[in-house]
Amino acid sequence: xxxxxxxxxxxxxxxxxxxxxxxxxxxxQATTMFWYRQFPKQSLMLMATSNEGxxxxxxxxxxxxKFLINHASLTLSxxxxxxxxxxxxxxxxxxxxxxxxDRDTEAFFGxxxxxxxx
Amino acid sequence: QxxxxxxxxxxxxxxxxxxINCSSSKALYSVHWYxxxxxxxxxxxxxxxxxxxxxxxxxxxxxxxxxKQQSSxxxxxxxxxxxxTYFCGALINSGNTPLVFGKGTRLSVIA
Numbered sequence: 001x002x003x004x005x006x007x008x009x010x011x012x013x014x015x016x017x018x019x020x021x022x023x024x025x026x027x028x029q030a031t032t033m034f035w036y037r038q039f040p041k042q043s044l045m046l047m048a049t050s051n052e053g054x055x056x057x058x059x060x061x062x063x064x065x066k067f068l069i070n071h072a073s074l075t076l077s078x079x080x081x082x083x084x085x086x087x088x089x090x091x092x093x094x095x096x097x098x099x100x101x102d103r104d105t106e107a108f109f110g111x112x113x114x115x116x117x118x
Numbered sequence: 119q120x121x122x123x124x125x126x127x128x129x130x131x132x133x134x135x136x137x138i139n140c141s142s143s144k145a146l147y148s149v150h151w152y153x154x155x156x157x158x159x160x161x162x163x164x165x166x167x168x169x170x171x172x173x174x175x176x177x178x179x180x181x182x183x184x185x186k187q188q189s190s191x192x193x194x195x196x197x198x199x200x201x202x203t204y205f206c207g208a209l210i211n212s213g214n215t216p217l218v219f220g221k222g223t224r225l226s227v228i229a
Contacts, residue, residue, distance in 0.1 A: 006159075032214040043120075043205060043221045044160070049214075093159055097214060107150060107207065107217045112159040 003027055004096050006110025013084055013117055021079045021113045023094030029074035030096035035067075038091040038112075047092075050077040084117040091115075119143060121208045123220035130196045130227045138191040138223045140206030149189040150207040150217060151180055153200075160205060163191070193225070201227045 003026040013019050023033055031052045036044040048058045048069055056069035066088075068080040081088055093112040122141045130136055140149060148167045152160035164173055166182035166189055173180060177194040193200055203224050207217035 034216040044219045046216050046218065049216060091157075095217065106162065106165055107209075108162075109159045114157070 004030075004094065004108045004110045006094055006113055008113055009111055010114040011116070013115070015085055015117055016083055018080055018082045019084055019115060021081075021092055021094075021115075023077045023079070023096075023110050025075045025096050025098075025108075028096075028098045030077075030098070031074060032097065033071060033077040034095045034107075035069065035077075035079050036093045036095065038093065044093065048079075050079075052077075081115065084115070086117045089115055089117045120218055121146075121149075121206055121220040123204075123206055123223050125223060126221070127224040128226070130193075130200075130225065132198060132227060132229055133195050136193045136196060136225060138193075138204050138206075138225075140189045140191070140208075140220055142187050142208055144210070145186045147186075147209045147211045149180075149182055150209070151189070151191050152205045152207060153202045154205065154222075155202045163204075196225075196227045198227050198229065201225055 005024045005026055007022045033050040035047045037047050038044045046059050047062045048056045050056045050069045050071040052071045052074050058064045071077040091112050091114050094110045095107050097107055124139050128136050150165045151163040154160040169184045169186045171182045179192045182189045203222045205222045206220045
């Protein structure tokens, strides 16, 4: 089946620094990828939709200047958390939709990145 | 719009059954069910596309009602490994729109 790879799995950074998270579709092309954030004991909340070759669209309340998204190719989207603060500590996860042969549209998830800002 | 999941949490003994419901105020294109263990990414369980559809594997099955506004996940003869948080994800159409997740149902299976 389709595979989405996310890197790194976890990162600890100092307050004020920036962190980049990569999301790759390994065996299919994804013109659109989605970035979610999950706080402890809560659901996955959509942050933004990443579109290959164009600007990302952000959900209400998500700062586009803080969470920079780049989708430069059909297999790679990156999320950069700029000037990270402790309140940005969370589980970030990417997803891409794929319609494999003879199967319905399905969402595939990366492994997730646990960000801790100290 | 976020689908509504119920119950929020449930505790089962091994071998007991459970039902988790997922409701939408509008008809959906498809419903996706995931299970997430603590600290891990969600794992895909199954997708339902057609109204009236029922499907499953092993002792986990799901249904999608005729109006495509409600789905239920059935866990029978639960095992310890079933513990986790179950999310339903709703797709409103077949285009490049994101899954919108319910708030999740925390399932704990005890010996």
